[in-house]
Amino acid sequence: MHEDIARENDYKTTCTGCVGQSGYRAQGGKVTEIKRTARPMQDFVATTLLFLIKYASGNLDEMMPNLPNQEPSSVECPGSFTCNTDDTDRYRTANGACNNLINPSLGMSFTPQARFIPPMYSDGDAPRDYLDMPSARLVSNKLFDAKNTTIFSTIHTVQFMAHGQFLAHDVAATPGEGADLDCCDPTNALKKDCYVIPVPDDDPFFKSITCLNFVRSSAADKSCMTGQREQINDVTSFIDGSMVYGSTEEQMSNLRDTQGGLLKMSPSGLLPENPYGECRKILPEHHCHLAGDSRVDEIPHLGMNHLLLVRQHNAIAKKLQEINPNWSNEIVFQETRKIIIALIQHITYNEYLPIMLGKKAMNRHSLRIRRRRRNPFNYQYDQDLDPRIRNSFATAALRIGHTLVVPSLAYLSGEYGTLYRENLDDNFFSTHMILKDDGNHTDNIARWLTHEQCMKADRFFQPEVRNKLFKMEGTSHDLAARNIQRGRDHGLPDYNTWRQFCGLIPIKFCDDPIVDHDKESSDKIKELYRHESHIDLYAGAISETAKEGSLLGPTFQCIFIRQFQALKNGDRHWYERRRGKAGFTRDQLNSIKSMRLSKLFCDNFNLSKIQPNVFLKRNKKVCCKDFPSLNLELWKDMSQ
Numbered sequence: 001m002h003e004d005i006a007r008e009n010d011y012k013t014t015c016t017g018c019v020g021q022s023g024y025r026a027q028g029g030k031v032t033e034i035k036r037t038a039r040p041m042q043d044f045v046a047t048t049l050l051f052l053i054k055y056a057s058g059n060l061d062e063m064m065p066n067l068p069n070q071e072p073s074s075v076e077c078p079g080s081f082t083c084n085t086d087d088t089d090r091y092r093t094a095n096g097a098c099n100n101l102i103n104p105s106l107g108m109s110f111t112p113q114a115r116f117i118p119p120m121y122s123d124g125d126a127p128r129d130y131l132d133m134p135s136a137r138l139v140s141n142k143l144f145d146a147k148n149t150t151i152f153s154t155i156h157t158v159q160f161m162a163h164g165q166f167l168a169h170d171v172a173a174t175p176g177e178g179a180d181l182d183c184c185d186p187t188n189a190l191k192k193d194c195y196v197i198p199v200p201d202d203d204p205f206f207k208s209i210t211c212l213n214f215v216r217s218s219a220a221d222k223s224c225m226t227g228q229r230e231q232i233n234d235v236t237s238f239i240d241g242s243m244v245y246g247s248t249e250e251q252m253s254n255l256r257d258t259q260g261g262l263l264k265m266s267p268s269g270l271l272p273e274n275p276y277g278e279c280r281k282i283l284p285e286h287h288c289h290l291a292g293d294s295r296v297d298e299i300p301h302l303g304m305n306h307l308l309l310v311r312q313h314n315a316i317a318k319k320l321q322e323i324n325p326n327w328s329n330e331i332v333f334q335e336t337r338k339i340i341i342a343l344i345q346h347i348t349y350n351e352y353l354p355i356m357l358g359k360k361a362m363n364r365h366s367l368r369i370r371r372r373r374r375n376p377f378n379y380q381y382d383q384d385l386d387p388r389i390r391n392s393f394a395t396a397a398l399r400i401g402h403t404l405v406v407p408s409l410a411y412l413s414g415e416y417g418t419l420y421r422e423n424l425d426d427n428f429f430s431t432h433m434i435l436k437d438d439g440n441h442t443d444n445i446a447r448w449l450t451h452e453q454c455m456k457a458d459r460f461f462q463p464e465v466r467n468k469l470f471k472m473e474g475t476s477h478d479l480a481a482r483n484i485q486r487g488r489d490h491g492l493p494d495y496n497t498w499r500q501f502c503g504l505i506p507i508k509f510c511d512d513p514i515v516d517h518d519k520e521s522s523d524k525i526k527e528l529y530r531h532e533s534h535i536d537l538y539a540g541a542i543s544e545t546a547k548e549g550s551l552l553g554p555t556f557q558c559i560f561i562r563q564f565q566a567l568k569n570g571d572r573h574w575y576e577r578r579r580g581k582a583g584f585t586r587d588q589l590n591s592i593k594s595m596r597l598s599k600l601f602c603d604n605f606n607l608s609k610i611q612p613n614v615f616l617k618r619n620k621k622v623c624c625k626d627f628p629s630l631n632l633e634l635w636k637d638m639s640q
């Protein structure tokens with residue numbers, strides 16, 4: 001299948017004149033061999049286990065010990081503070097504070113996530129779990145098992161999947177305490193944070209284990225809330241490039257170079273080293289990456305997106321400094337950061353969302369980016385709109401991206417032939433494919449990202465994430481089951497309650513098939529759940545038939561629309577705002593709006609041609625030199 005893809009032939013298009021320029025502890029479960037491990041296996045297991053446990057329970061800040069947390073956990077409950085209204089307000093704060101001037105902590109890092117509808121916990125704040133609800137692993141086996149069928153999307157590229165994860169890490173990071181807790185150890189069974197996933201006796205993959213480790217997400221400090229248990233967001237809710245720049249002042253300053261408004265990079269033009277990072281180092285010369293988000297090394301396609309934006313930041317900063325020699329390090333940095341954030345917002349709303357959500361829904365809900373050259377501004381800022389990430393979005397809807405995850409990664413040659421391929425599960429937390437030969441293969445990975453297809457958006461997960469997630473000696477995890485279990489942990493209301501919230505008819509088991517589902521998924525849902533009111537949001541919504549022109553069924557579409565409206569209309573610094581000196585000029589904004597993600601790939605990797613919309617496979621590739629460039633001369637400061 002992969003070879004077929006690699007052989008697909010738009011690479012044959014000649015492009016004359018194009019110059020390349022631009023926890024479950026091992027209890028005798030199936031032992032999976034890990035190849036290419038230069039370090040002793042014990043080391044590998046120890047580091048991977050630690051990372052896995054922290055990552056899987058969202059305890060990420062600990063993994064950036066060189067990036068001290070500016071905010072102690074008490075900031076979950078922010079006190080009152082004053083916001084600057086002077087000239088410094090033209091730039092976003094690092095932690096997102098003071099975006100909303102009425103309620104300055106809205107969207108700030110280390111504060112509670114918001115909700116569209118109140119949570120439904122079982123008993124006080126215990127997970128939404130009833131006696132006869134199916135195990136999350138059973139739901140995964142029945143509903144999410146691709147059964148060795150590998151159905152690639154015919155339309156979307158791997159980069160479409162990768163952008164989703166990059167975006168997810170801009171807006172959400174849910175932490176968990178007790179991260180190194182082994183809840184499958186019977187002596188820990190009664191610990192309050194433990195909420196293990198039982199493995200069915202006849203499990204087709206986990207043959208000799210009965211439990212998958214799972215630790216609950218941390219609860220926000222209740223003293224600042226009147227309601228029930230809420231989860232925290234460690235990163236800024238806004239689409240503000242926090243995965244590139246960090247979500248606190250300290251993180252940001254640690255990522256910055258001392259001059260020219262630049263971000264730190266390694267001597268060979270890769271992401272800088274994080275000496276405290278906990279990735280797997282397959283070769284002694286390999287290192288972990290330092291980025292604004294500590295999940296950067298979770299999988300190479302993510303690290304590549306970080307690299308792309310850091311390179312782009314430095315390219316813009318150098319040019320701005322050249323054009324404005326009098327600008328200070330700080331001004332060059334902040335002006336560049338503002339442009340990078342604008343590009344991320346523009347790409348997300350102009351290229352990514354129309355595919356995910358569908359153009360019709362974008363139009364109907366005023367989410368479309370308008371291209372009126374004479375007046376490109378957007379006047380929809382609503383200070384009463386809560387910009388925060390909603391629990392249902394991070395814990396369920398945006399995780400639709402997990403079904404797009406591909407089983408392998410590859411290096412593709414300039415002619416788009418496969419040079420080398422590795423399994424996805426050999427790449428969790430490893431930077432080796434990026435760092436190989438001093439980073440000489442990053443262009444080959446960029447070709448893979450932009451040329452090959454991701455999986456079809458359906459309810460099926462590849463075994464690499466459904467059975468072998470974070471595999472290590474004798475044990476691994478199931479991402480689909482974790483999504484289900486996390487929803488219960490967070491007290492996400494059941495699927496029918498969400499349908500009602502969205503104005504949709506609740507499903508009834510007496511209907512055949514149940515509304516908005518095909519016969520097969522309808523049968524599976526009826527088989528799994530005893531009551532209509534038990535269905536997990538993730539299970540019910542992901543198996544819905546997608547709306548025409550969208551990859552989402554009606555329930556996830558409804559959550560996406562509301563979340564992306566909040567992220568746009570609730571963001572005072574949104575890139576299209578007309579805000580005098582604090583915003584962009586009309587010409588600057590038009591130049592930003594002429595940019596596409598493909599152009600960023602062209603400029604920062606050695607590609608000679610690419611599809612105009614890099615998320616779409618069937619878009620014919622065109623020469624990189626034919627894309628418009630960002631006109632940075634428009635940033636020439638006449639007052640200097």
Ligand code: HEM
Nearest residue numbers: 056161164165168172173174299394398399401402482486
């Ligand atoms: C190989 C690719 C990926 C891997 C290995 C991965 C893995 C994970 C893991 C382990 C979690 C935490 C699960 C839990 O315990 O609750 C998670 C959370 C999440 N993932 Fe992924 N993921 C991948 C790709 C994606 C993609 C493509 C998207 C979206 C398009 C996405 C969106 C999310 C979101 C929104 C969360 C919740 C973040 C939070 O609140 O902390 N992921 N992912």
Ligand SMILES: [Ca+2]
Nearest residue numbers: 170236238242
């Ligand atoms: Ca953010």
